[in-house]
């Protein structure tokens with residue numbers, strides 16, 4: 014049972030683009046929906062778009078799996094799944110247009126990661142066009158699979174440095190029967206400790222926001238037990254994101270609060286979204302680094318980015334070199 | 350692998366010059382207590398819980414990271430391969446010390462590195478050494494109101510390092526996921542004795558997820574010397590249900606309905622009539638002995654959701670023709686229901702001297718077909734095959750029972766195993782859901798993956814472990830046949 018017409022996958026144009034870049038010793042930057050790439054300064058690398066690579070290849074609601082092409086917008090996927098009462102909780106990023114491939118490649122966290130787990134935990138199979146122009150598959154369509162090395166997780170969060178994620182099989186789950194946002198004046202860490210597996214706890218300048226997703230009676234009971242009030246979802250800053258050890262997030266959010274920087278820290282996850290001018294962001298980057306973390310600025314206008322990427326293990330360099338010997342894949346996060 | 354072509358034991362082969370040099374270096378590091386070379390010790394480490402076996406050069410049992418690093422550097426300097434090992438409960442021959450090109454490997458056991466280094470209750474995580482037994486972490490976490498979700502049936506013996514190295518599963522995979530989902534970071538030691546912290550504590554933006562690759566690396570990427578594991582709060586409510594059915598199809602159909610209902614059960618186990626009879630005899634769990642199959646279901650979480658889940662399960666089971674449905678009224682009754690499932694291995698050990706286990710996975714909607722096929726294979730090969738299924742995941746380890754003393758039985762066992770695998774692959778399934786590839790399933794990999802797929806896997810392996818000495822002939826098919834393992838259980842036909 015398939016929800017959409019099964020089209021023949023044609024990866025030839027991607028393979029050709031990669032081969033041409035290899036021949037010309039050029040560099041490629043992969044663009045999905047542009048929700049991240051377009052917000053980073055332009056480079057001289059050629060853009061390889063997955064925009065043509067859209068649509069559902071196979072949806073098996075009874076097996077809780079779906080296979081889609083990488084250029085499929087996350088919102089389109091969510092809408093389709095919702096008609097079956099299902100979801101794949103890889104949240105689209107703030108703003109519109111992120112694609113499934115882009116979500117996987119960046120693996121940036123949303124607030125629901127607290128309960129739903131990381132993007133990588135929802136990926137069952139990946140079809141990848143490697144930087145040396147090989148079309149390879151890793152993983153399978155079953156929910157459990159330890160056949161060979163887990164290259165699905167390797168591709169997830171690889172930021173396009175290993176090749177083009179062309180097709181993805183995702184694990185699904187039923188949409189929670191009830192869900193709602195609440196707010197509290199208490200610090201996020203205390204709220205988190207008092208609740209049983211909340212969907213999200215977000216710490217902002219306006220207080221702590223909580224999302225509960227479960228049976229409607231449990232939502233009401235938990236909210237009452239912890240003294241939560243109904244609320245609209247929090248507004249999330251979009252300019253930059255810091256990543257720190259979740260155990261040290263409170264130090265970052267209280268610093269941002271004191272400095273008057275708009276922020277939203279995902280408690281238990283360790284990501285803090287931030288808005289601010291270059292000076293504020295530079296200070297936030299320095300603070301994140303002091304806490305052992307990193308900062309990613311998503312602002313095409315910023316000419317000198319106060320990026321603070323985490324150090325890279327030599328093993329990572331070796332794996333990249335193995336799959337991209339000519340280094341044609343450009344890591345858009347590189348400071349330049 | 351044809352038993353007839355397997356090489357015999359190499360018990361009496363004297364060590365080569367390189368081997369002797371290595372042993373003398375190791376002795377300097379580990380002393381008598383940490384280095385075992387006797388025939389008896391080597392016999393103990395010939396195999397894991399599969400029946401693939403081979404003769405190791407010796408067994409190193411380091412207690413510290415420093416000792417381990419020295420052991421690895423000695424292997425590097427003398428060019429001797431090594432096979433990491435923990436509790437040896439693996440079922441794919443991953444810890445079986447097969448060598449390359451006639452060189453016997455050193456078994457490196459991490460069993461003595463077994464401390465719980467830190468239980469960070471506030472941040473719900475634990476830092477463990479590889480030899481720590483899974484159930485011990487479970488107990489330590491429970492004392493703090495926390496739980497470690499991965500619960501392989503072998504958890505009282507298997508180690509967390511082994512669970513990381515095999516990406517182990519368990520009974521609660523359907524909603525909690527496999528081991529990888531609970532591993533925050535891995536400390537991997539390479540053949541130079543260097544430690545790599547794979548994935549630190551940052552939730553995003555880090556380098557490649559080499560943590561994810563090292564989980565399930567089966568000892569071929571280096572030695573897991575530590576891991577940060579995720580703990581979860583213990584669920585406030587748990588609901589357990591036992592349902593008996595007249596036919597396997599009805600039980601399988603119920604599983605399908607449950608998985609598409611509005612709340613996923615946290616555990617769905619299926620046992621067939623043979624498995625029921627065996628465990629009832631052994632453990633008296635109270636399963637209906639006239640049923641063709643039973644389902645064991647569990648829901649965890651907050652109370653309203655748990656009771657709604659159990660209600661739904663009861664209704665769906667009844668609609669699909671369940672002949673008996675029992676809801677556990679209290680913790681004792683719940684423990685009794687699970688006792689039967691947990692007694693499978695013990696009950697088998699009492700019944701048949703040997704068993705051979707497969708670990709195939711099929712899409713859940715094909716489960717009924719797979720179960721039918723197993724029945725047919727069992728009849729054709731005239732073997733007793735018990736079916737105990739992680740039904741929610743479509744992962745079935747059919748236990749093929751036999752007695753190695755029966756002449757010709759191994760041929761039938763292998764034929765059955767082969768047919769089970771090819772049937773699963775034909776149903777869009779895969780080779781192994783939780784036990785790993787080891788050597789047992791290695792040569793099947795090319796049926797699933799293309800040459801390019803495997804070349805990329807090999808490239809990643811070499812990039813992570815360039816020395817080529819870590820568990821060399823495991824996981825990926827080798828082009829040259831250099832298998833030194835014997836598929837023949839020791840003691841057969843003597």
Ligand SMILES: Cc1cc2nc3c(=O)[nH]c(=O)nc-3n(C[C@H](O)[C@H](O)[C@H](O)COP(=O)(O)OP(=O)(O)OC[C@H]3O[C@@H](n4cnc5c(N)ncnc54)[C@H](O)[C@@H]3O)c2cc1C
Pocket residue numbers: 397398432433434435436437438439440442443444459479500501502503506507508509510511512513514515516517518519520567568569571572573574694783784787820
């Ligand atoms: C009765 C029974 C029931 C079982 N039930 C389950 C189940 O429900 N789910 C499941 O997933 N498995 C199950 N297993 C299989 C087995 O228990 C798991 O594979 C377990 O994770 C192995 O752990 P171990 O400590 O015994 O590792 P070992 O058997 O010693 O080693 C397993 C593999 O990991 C490698 N290895 C071990 N330690 C390290 C290390 N520190 N660094 C690098 N590599 C290492 C070895 O080289 C080998 O390849 C069962 C086994 C038995 C006998």
